[in-house]
Amino acid sequence: MRFCKTIWVVVLLLVTGIAWVAADNAYFRPRPVKFTVPAGWPQPVYDFKSNPLTQEGIALGRELFYDGRLSKDGNFSCGSCHQQFGAFDTYDHNLSHGFDNSFTTRNAPGLFNLAWQKEFMWDGGINHLDLQPLAPLTAPNEMAETLENVMAKLKADKKYRAMFKAAFGDETINTQRMNKAISQFVLTLVSSNSKYDKVKRGEASFILPEQLGYDIFKKKCNSCHTEPLFTDFSYRNTGLKADPYLNDVGRMKITGNPADSLKFRVPSLRNVARTFPYGHDGRFFSLSSVFEHYRNGMTVMHNTDSLLQHKLALSNFEIGQLTAFLYTLTDSSFLTNPRFAPPGSENIGKAPVDIHL
Amino acid sequence: MNRFAKYIAFTGCLALLLSFTGKHPQEPHVVTLRFHSVIGNHSLELGRSYVNALGDTIAVQRFKYYVSNIIITDAVGKDVYLFPRRYYLVDAEDSASQSIQLKIPALPLKQVRFTLGVDSIRNVSGVQTGALDPLHGMFWTWNSGYIMAKLEGVSSSAHVPGQRFTYHVGGFKAADNTARVITLDLPPGTAPVDEINIAADINAWFKGGFLLKIGEHPICHSPGGLAVQIADNYKGMFSISSVR
Numbered sequence: 001m002r003f004c005k006t007i008w009v010v011v012l013l014l015v016t017g018i019a020w021v022a023a024d025n026a027y028f029r030p031r032p033v034k035f036t037v038p039a040g041w042p043q044p045v046y047d048f049k050s051n052p053l054t055q056e057g058i059a060l061g062r063e064l065f066y067d068g069r070l071s072k073d074g075n076f077s078c079g080s081c082h083q084q085f086g087a088f089d090t091y092d093h094n095l096s097h098g099f100d101n102s103f104t105t106r107n108a109p110g111l112f113n114l115a116w117q118k119e120f121m122w123d124g125g126i127n128h129l130d131l132q133p134l135a136p137l138t139a140p141n142e143m144a145e146t147l148e149n150v151m152a153k154l155k156a157d158k159k160y161r162a163m164f165k166a167a168f169g170d171e172t173i174n175t176q177r178m179n180k181a182i183s184q185f186v187l188t189l190v191s192s193n194s195k196y197d198k199v200k201r202g203e204a205s206f207i208l209p210e211q212l213g214y215d216i217f218k219k220k221c222n223s224c225h226t227e228p229l230f231t232d233f234s235y236r237n238t239g240l241k242a243d244p245y246l247n248d249v250g251r252m253k254i255t256g257n258p259a260d261s262l263k264f265r266v267p268s269l270r271n272v273a274r275t276f277p278y279g280h281d282g283r284f285f286s287l288s289s290v291f292e293h294y295r296n297g298m299t300v301m302h303n304t305d306s307l308l309q310h311k312l313a314l315s316n317f318e319i320g321q322l323t324a325f326l327y328t329l330t331d332s333s334f335l336t337n338p339r340f341a342p343p344g345s346e347n348i349g350k351a352p353v354d355i356h357l
Numbered sequence: 358m359n360r361f362a363k364y365i366a367f368t369g370c371l372a373l374l375l376s377f378t379g380k381h382p383q384e385p386h387v388v389t390l391r392f393h394s395v396i397g398n399h400s401l402e403l404g405r406s407y408v409n410a411l412g413d414t415i416a417v418q419r420f421k422y423y424v425s426n427i428i429i430t431d432a433v434g435k436d437v438y439l440f441p442r443r444y445y446l447v448d449a450e451d452s453a454s455q456s457i458q459l460k461i462p463a464l465p466l467k468q469v470r471f472t473l474g475v476d477s478i479r480n481v482s483g484v485q486t487g488a489l490d491p492l493h494g495m496f497w498t499w500n501s502g503y504i505m506a507k508l509e510g511v512s513s514s515a516h517v518p519g520q521r522f523t524y525h526v527g528g529f530k531a532a533d534n535t536a537r538v539i540t541l542d543l544p545p546g547t548a549p550v551d552e553i554n555i556a557a558d559i560n561a562w563f564k565g566g567f568l569l570k571i572g573e574h575p576i577c578h579s580p581g582g583l584a585v586q587i588a589d590n591y592k593g594m595f596s597i598s599s600v601r
Contacts, residue, residue, distance in 0.1 A: 067476075125500040126498075126501050128482065131484060131501050135499055137498075138519070141539070147490075174486055176483075179484045180484070254500050
């Protein structure tokens with residue numbers, strides 16, 4: 001009998017111990033965040049299974065995104081060229097500023113709806129969202145830092161050690177974890193609440209010029225700037241002559257195929273009123289100059305897109321209506337969402353006063 | 358003995374028992390693949406000048422390459438010991454990186470096969486860790502993909518700044534693929550193998566099916582035709598120098 005009792009006590013002790021350890025782990029486990037696909041949108045291409053969103057992972061990514069120490073001189077965070085009030089592009093800049101008074105060679109694209117995007121950069125050279133931060137981090141005219149130094153800075157910081165542990169279970173800091181955390185944050189940058197979206201959801205209706213513009217859009221623009229993401233993610237030559245100082249051949253740099261010369265990714269038009277200047281090198285400072293390019297300015301080349309071989313006929317009236325429609329793609333709740341702003345600061349994303357039309 | 362002491366004793370025994378079950382009976386036998394760099398008949402010393410197979414004088418400063426998916430065949434040539442999804446970065450500058458330990462029983466072996474480079478799946482699956490961590494400088498950030506092998510140095514034939522020739526050979530897409538499967542037969546024998554010494558001859562980079570003249574091509578930094586030609590050359594750089 002005595003022996004039985006002893007066994008009971010030991011078993012109880014064991015169970016309590018195991019339960020305590022298990023409960024402890026569950027308590028410290030990162031809290032999952034569900035990624036919601038807006039109604040009517042395609043399924044995302046990002047593999048969330050390999051990098052599940054968690055509150056702690058997103059918080060770490062946001063911290064990293066806004067940390068200037070990721071750059072060589074401490075001045076350039078991801079957020080310095082990807083500003084929320086510009087839909088995460090560099091507001092009002094054709095090219096962005098980088099380390100040591102340098103300029104980038106291309107216009108910083110807005111960052112949103114990245115879960116639906118397979119390839120990155122204007123030339124599609126980067127094949128995975130997790131890899132994307134490596135390019136600006138190490139480019140000498142951007143953040144100009146080495147990955148080794150970035151790792152050393154992060155490892156030396158107690159706060160980061162705690163944040164990596166909270167997000168990934170232990171204090172290991174490596175390139176993979178850093179980039180997965182940044183991916184988690186930027187994946188949450190979903191812009192799906194513009195007036196256009198509200199109209200689609202039946203919560204609002206277009207005024208006449210917007211509706212007329214939408215009808216024209218569906219006829220003349222939609223085949224490349226395909227709804228609901230307003231891009232088909234293809235690479236096209238839209239008759240942009242190379243800037244002689246940049247000599248950017250575009251997609252050809254990646255594929256080595258002359259047929260890809262001067263092809264660039266079709267950019268999304270969401271938040272387009274905020275993402276000026278336009279074009280891969282930011283040569284167009286206003287929407288009207290983009291329209292002017294399509295109807296007059298284009299240099300039609302042998303590999304200019306078949307849809308644009310005769311340029312794009314647009315009347316002044318059509319340009320007016322299209323502009324009205326494009327304005328409905330501005331998602332103010334995205335541009336001012338405090339969850340996307342620098343950690344710990346009030347959102348400063350108030351609309352700058354000058355609007356370039 | 359009071360009751361408390363008994364509990365302690367019981368728990369102690371239990372702990373002892375558990376600790377026994379966790380132990381391996383014995384350490385398994387290990388075969389070591391040891392890579393060493395040579396240039397023709399000379400052992401390579403970084404920074405020292407040699408004349409390569411095409412007569413160019415070169416001083417190598419950096420020489421590294423990926424070794425992955427190792428397969429070892431048994432005495433009758435069957436693929437018995439497979440090490441898939443294991444990646445090693447062999448670096449002439451780091452002697453620890455030059456030996457690869459594989460758990461294989463003490464047996465006679467016939468053939469060593471491995472991929473020089475990184476398979477395409479790892480090139481399209483985001484950021485990797487360990488030997489594949491992009492911080493080792495073997496990853497192109499602007500055109501995603503691994504540099505399979507890298508050879509850098511100085512040569513008077515290189516008419517570029519610093520007279521530096523730099524061959525960063527990569528590319529994983531079908532036509533541009535620079536990963537190469539290397540097959541090396543061990544000398545016939547019946548003795549169990551402990552160590553396989555593999556020589557990597559830099560001369561093979563320059564003189565193979567393609568003649569890589571530094572004066573003509575001092576630089577290779579992107580996937581494409583030149584990279585593939587160099588890859589076809591370096592495919593032949595390995596040989597078994599000795600087996601123990």
